[in-house]
Amino acid sequence: MFVDQVKIYLRAGKGGNGCVSFRREKYVPKGGPDGGRGGDGGSIFFVSDSNLTTLSYFRFHPHIRAGNGGHGEGNNRTGRKGEDIYLKVPVGTVIKDVKTNEILFDFTEPNQIYLAAKGGKGGRGNASFASPTNRAPKKAEPGKPGEEKELILELKLIADxxxxxxxxxxxxxxxxxxxxxxxxxxxxxxxxxxxxxxxxxxxxxxxxxxxxxxxxxxxxxxxxxxxxxxxxxxxxxxxxxxxxxxxxxxxxxxxxxxxxxxxxxxxxxxxxxxxxxxxxxxxxxxxxxxxxxxxxxxxxxxxxxxxxxxxxxxxxxxxxxxxxxxxxxxxxxxxxxxxxxxxxxx
Ligand SMILES: Nc1nc2c(ncn2[C@@H]2O[C@H](COP(=O)(O)OP(=O)(O)OP(=O)(O)O)[C@@H](O)[C@H]2O)c(=O)[nH]1
Ligand SMILES: [Mg+2]
The missing domain is CATH 3.40.50.300 (P-loop containing nucleotide triphosphate hydrolases)
Structure with missing residues (x-):
């Protein structure tokens, strides 16, 4: 099927929350803070591919989400990063903002990459809030939401x-x-x-x-x-x-x-x-x-x-x-x- 215009919704991954945790070790009465940071949310990219000639994939998959970041854990363990998503589009695809109709990117050659929705940053864990005056912070940050985008993909074939x-x-x-x-x-x-x-x-x-x-x-x-x-x-x-x-x-x-x-x-x-x-x-x-x-x-x-x-x-x-x-x-x-x-x- 030949499709040359589609509207799609992207949601990048949310960052994982930072963790509040204190070291617990035998014979160490008061362990310091060791809460790790949340992993960053996955981002959504577009990549131009010279083997494609239509946007038909998106007709059936208009909603696309990248993976959320994992939460931070004790022992200074950072949460895992959310999975990035790479969406292939034919050369000649133009990406536009739905609301403003502004052209955000124009794929004129194969293998160009465009970051369309950035994943949210993971929150800091309590370990990173420790300071000489506050050696046992109970504070951690929540992860930031990923970007959400509503886009139009338009294909203008490139022929001589x-x-x-x-x-x-x-x-x-x-x-x-x-x-x-x-x-x-x-x-x-x-x-x-x-x-x-x-x-x-x-x-x-x-x-x-x-x-x-x-x-x-x-x-x-x-x-x-x-x-x-x-x-x-x-x-x-x-x-x-x-x-x-x-x-x-x-x-x-x-x-x-x-x-x-x-x-x-x-x-x-x-x-x-x-x-x-x-x-x-x-x-x-x-x-x-x-x-x-x-x-x-x-x-x-x-x-x-x-x-x-x-x-x-x-x-x-x-x-x-x-x-x-x-x-x-x-x-x-x-x-x-x-x-x-x-x-x-x-
Ligand atoms: N005799 C003859 N018939 C031709 C020639 N070129 C095309 N045809 C015939 O004309 C008819 C239409 O050909 P197509 O190539 O489908 O025409 P088109 O311009 O692509 O048509 P649309 O896709 O409808 O715009 C077919 O029956 C072809 O066999 C030619 O040089 N000589
Ligand atoms: Mg024809």
Whole structure:
């Protein structure tokens, strides 16, 4: 199950109480204080793990508690420490405070650790209160409560390329042909219900990650179709791959398709519109007659005029896929270089 937003409750462990105790030994009439301190309560940490792609664990485990510290004991024995808890989250998870909506941590790489709820300190035992003027203190501290947190975990997948377009244009088919991902593919709209990630090998050294998104339709931003909620998963991509069906079996206009999708992106996040983009004309294997070429030609001409990189493929018959991968790779390299030179200038 793909889960990209959950609310969770954390309670770190309470510190153990300090102990009041006096030494009792044979032949020692008045032993000094020997009450140990309570153990600290366990804390709750998050750790990013590159093998995870969903927050579904938390859907079933929204309440998480760490262990309490043990109480101190006589003979200066400190209570045992409460058990810490390490919760694994996928890379791309953002941790927010429920009340303020403030971002507390953003996991952008694997193996990052964030302390979300700190365990309470154990209380001091009476041994530590002894002083020259009070050699037999009867006082000890109680353990402190652990922190309690109410948090939102939000997952924004981290991919280099976001694959977008109308339903049924062949996005998942492309993903299945160029990566080892196995998305559901079928000849009806809205087959894909959540984003799928795939790693695409360019050559022995280079690869990129592509996210195949559920199809968009006009007025998706008003809740039509599957809506635009999942567009958050392409907010962090470096570029978009915009797929358009140019086969004769779809009676939509390819350039209108382009603008409809761009409008939906814009209503979700205006900055998505200016993200570098490659236009992919798919299903060219279905173009058999000359008059069927009309859509393809129109789209190619449009791309030329607007200066959008353009490529024609058949995802199903695997035509033009090598060129597409190369082109995307080149664009990513270019984007990365631009970014570096901007950073150097700044
Ligand atoms: N002839 C032909 N059919 C294709 C091509 N690419 C995809 N298809 C078919 O188009 C249909 C839809 O393919 P999908 O890959 O599921 O489309 P999608 O864009 O992921 O669709 P949604 O997940 O609903 O948005 C399937 O029946 C595919 O076999 C192609 O290049 N040529
Ligand atoms: Mg799909």
């Amino acid at each position: 390329v976001g694959l977008i377009g109308f339903p049924n244009v062949g996005k998942s088919t492309l993903l299945s042909k160029i990566s080892s991902a196995k998305p559901l593919i079928a000849d009806y709209p809205f087959t894909t219900l959540h984003p799928n990630l795939g790693v695409v090998d360019v050559d022995e050294e280079n690869s990129f990650v592509i996210a195949d998104l559920p199809g968009l339709i006009e007025n998706a931003h008003k809740g039509k179709g599957l809506g635009i909620r999942f567009l958050k998963h392409i907010e962090r991509t470096k570029m978009l791959a915009h797929m358009i069906d140019v086969s004769p079996y779809v009676d939509r206009d390819p350039v209108e398709d382009y603008y409809i999708i761009m409008n939906e992106l814009k209503s979700f996040n205006p900055s998505l519109v200016s993200r570098p983009q490659i236009l992919i004309a798919n299903k060219i294997d279905l173009i058999k007659e000359k008059e069927h070429k009309h859509k393809l030609n129109k789209l190619r001409e449009f791309a030329g005029k607007t200066n959008i990189p353009f490529i024609e493929i058949s995802a199903l018959r695997e035509i033009g896929l090598k060129e597409l991968i190369r082109e995307i790779h080149n664009m990513l390299v270019f984007i990365e270089k631009e970014k570096i030179s901007r950073e150097v200038k700044a």
